[in-house]
Amino acid sequence: MWSKKKIIDSLSPFTLLDFEQYPSCIIWFNGCNMRCDYCHNPDIVLKKGTYSFAQLIPFLKQRKNLLKGVVLSGGEATLHKEIYNICKYIKSMGFKIKLDTNGLNPQVLEKLLKDDLLDFIALDFKTSKANFFKITKNKEYEKFIESLRLLNNSKIDFEVRTTYHNSLLSKNDIKEILEVLQKYKYSKTYYIQKCLDSVPTLLNIPKNTISKEFFKQFNDKYNFEIKYRNFDY
Numbered sequence: 057m058w059s060k061k062k063i064i065d066s067l068s069p070f071t072l073l074d075f076e077q078y079p080s081c082i083i084w085f086n087g088c089n090m091r092c093d094y095c096h097n098p099d100i101v102l103k104k105g106t107y108s109f110a111q112l113i114p115f116l117k118q119r120k121n122l123l124k125g126v127v128l129s130g131g132e133a134t135l136h137k138e139i140y141n142i143c144k145y146i147k148s149m150g151f152k153i154k155l156d157t158n159g160l161n162p163q164v165l166e167k168l169l170k171d172d173l174l175d176f177i178a179l180d181f182k183t184s185k186a187n188f189f190k191i192t193k194n195k196e197y198e199k200f201i202e203s204l205r206l207l208n209n210s211k212i213d214f215e216v217r218t219t220y221h222n223s224l225l226s227k228n229d230i231k232e233i234l235e236v237l238q239k240y241k242y243s244k245t246y247y248i249q250k251c252l253d254s255v256p257t258l259l260n261i262p263k264n265t266i267s268k269e270f271f272k273q274f275n276d277k278y279n280f281e282i283k284y285r286n287f288d289y
């Protein structure tokens with residue numbers, strides 16, 4: 057039933073941080089259709105895989121009664137043709153599923169949502185339309201917008217988040233993101249997460265310096281809450 061294709065880089069056996077309220081493991085899928093300069097997982101994006109999904113099944117069976125959730129991360133999990141069957145199998149074992157995605161595969165998302173195979177989605181909103189290619193090396197901004205609209209019109213619990221690095225994104229990029237979220241009636245919490253200096257990145261980028269004042273610019277005229285991650289204040 058399962059292909060022997062090695063599409064998975066590694067498995068983090070336990071996290072309490074990634075999938076709120078559910079003790080989970082994380083499956084890291086290889087490959088990505090973006091090449092973000094600040095990517096924190098360059099090996100996962102560039103390297104060939106180490107495991108097929110079938111090789112992880114014994115682990116999942118063993119942890120069936122100990123873990124509540126499985127996080128599908130990467131890389132970009134939706135790139136892999138097997139992702140539908142993988143989600144179906146994981147759900148049949150009783151796990152909740154969280155998907156981390158860059159939103160470039162709205163058709164895959166739609167299918168997974170239609171068949172109720174996901175419980176939470178973290179959607180990366182990389183940057184403004186004008187700078188999308190510069191940051192991601194991918195021109196398919198409209199596909200991301202399609203995913204955003206799809207999630208906004210669905211019942212799935214999800215969050216939109218942006219990784220912020222002050223030499224790559226500007227105040228105007230964030231403002232445009234906020235306006236787009238407002239336009240599509242986003243009503244959940246929007247997270248701006250600081251790009252960390254302490255981990256390897258795809259390209260060499262300067263230190264991420266940012267002042268408290270930066271955030272004062274984003275007032276509360278929006279219909280959703282804005283929160284910050286990995287910032288010390």
Ligand code: SF4
Pocket residue numbers: 088089090091092094095096097101130131132158
């Ligand atoms: S940051 Fe995410 S979307 Fe960008 S290259 Fe890395 S894994 Fe892909």
